Amino acid sequence: MLRAENLSFQIGSQYLVRDISLTVRPGEFTMVLGPNGAGKSTLLKLLTGTETPQQGKVWYGSQLLESIPLATLARQKAVLSQLLSLPFDLSVIELVMMGRYPYFDLNPTSHDKQIADECLASTGMKSFKNRAFASLSGGEKQKIHLARVLAQLYRNPDDQSTKYLFLDEPISALDIHFQHQILRLVKELAMQNMVVFVIVHDLNLAFQYADRVVLMYDGCIFRAGSPKDVLTEDAIQTVFQLKPYFLAHPELGSQIAVF
Numbered sequence: 572m573l574r575a576e577n578l579s580f581q582i583g584s585q586y587l588v589r590d591i592s593l594t595v596r597p598g599e600f601t602m603v604l605g606p607n608g609a610g611k612s613t614l615l616k617l618l619t620g621t622e623t624p625q626q627g628k629v630w631y632g633s634q635l636l637e638s639i640p641l642a643t644l645a646r647q648k649a650v651l652s653q654l655l656s657l658p659f660d661l662s663v664i665e666l667v668m669m670g671r672y673p674y675f676d677l678n679p680t681s682h683d684k685q686i687a688d689e690c691l692a693s694t695g696m697k698s699f700k701n702r703a704f705a706s707l708s709g710g711e712k713q714k715i716h717l718a719r720v721l722a723q724l725y726r727n728p729d730d731q732s733t734k735y736l737f738l739d740e741p742i743s744a745l746d747i748h749f750q751h752q753i754l755r756l757v758k759e760l761a762m763q764n765m766v767v768f769v770i771v772h773d774l775n776l777a778f779q780y781a782d783r784v785v786l787m788y789d790g791c792i793f794r795a796g797s798p799k800d801v802l803t804e805d806a807i808q809t810v811f812q813l814k815p816y817f818l819a820h821p822e823l824g825s826q827i828a829v830f
């Protein structure tokens with residue numbers, strides 16, 4: 572379980588995140604929504620240790636995040652940020668193999684290679700294995716980075732430990748088919764004792780896939796709970812300044828918001 576208590580982060584006099592407390596449980600697909608600038612990415616950085624809050628604490632299970640050795644953390648936690656380009660060139664397989672760095676010394680083992688191949692296949696990118704990463708399209712790059720974080724958190728059958736997966740807008744460049752394929756994949760991971768924290772902008776994907784929604788507004792949590800309880804007409808109107816109309820998905824019955 573991931574737990575944050577009273578997190579605040581400011582730059583100068585501006586609060587980017589203010590007094591946030593939340594719990595993210597393994598087994599639940601948690602999606603974070605909110606308008607541009609609401610503080611979603613900043614919260615993710617505080618929860619992953621990329622930024623240090625001026626106030627508040629983060630626990631992974633019973634351990635304070637700041638007390639976990641980096642080598643241990645690298646096997647527990649993976650982050651996909653919004654930044655997809657690299658300052659240097661790598662092949663696709665070299666980039667995916669970066670996810671295995673916490674597990675081998677000098678050279679990847681055959682097991683690491685097998686995992687990298689499997690993760691590439693699970694994002695539909697097996698045939699891109701030997702391409703130069705820089706030559707890929709935006710959506711293809713996003714899928715390769717996803718394969719990298721999946722390789723990092725790959726669980727051997729005897730490993731019962733909790734893993735922590737953080738994805739900042741992982742499907743923003745993906746076509747509809749892959750948006751759904753990747754969210755189904757992440758949902759399966761959530762069900763396998765993984766803490767999953769995913770930032771998205773699409774309310775309807777949250778209705779369809781999220782078990783729990785955290786709606787952020789102006790550096791704070793506006794509301795958290797089931798998608799239906801959180802993404803109500805009044806909440807959407809307040810936070811996004813748009814009036815929603817609700818329909819029902821013809822097969823799934825889940826809610827759909829149109830504007």
Ligand SMILES: Nc1ncnc2c1ncn2[C@@H]1O[C@H](COP(=O)(O)OP(=O)(O)OP(=O)(O)O)[C@@H](O)[C@H]1O
Nearest residue numbers: 582585586587605606607608609610611612613614
């Ligand atoms: N280094 C910085 N200096 C000053 N302000 C910053 C800095 N980094 C972020 N901010 C501001 O903090 C606020 C929150 O940013 P953040 O990236 O967390 O928002 P977000 O909810 O993820 O937005 P988006 O949906 O656009 O990705 C924004 O107003 C942003 O401009």
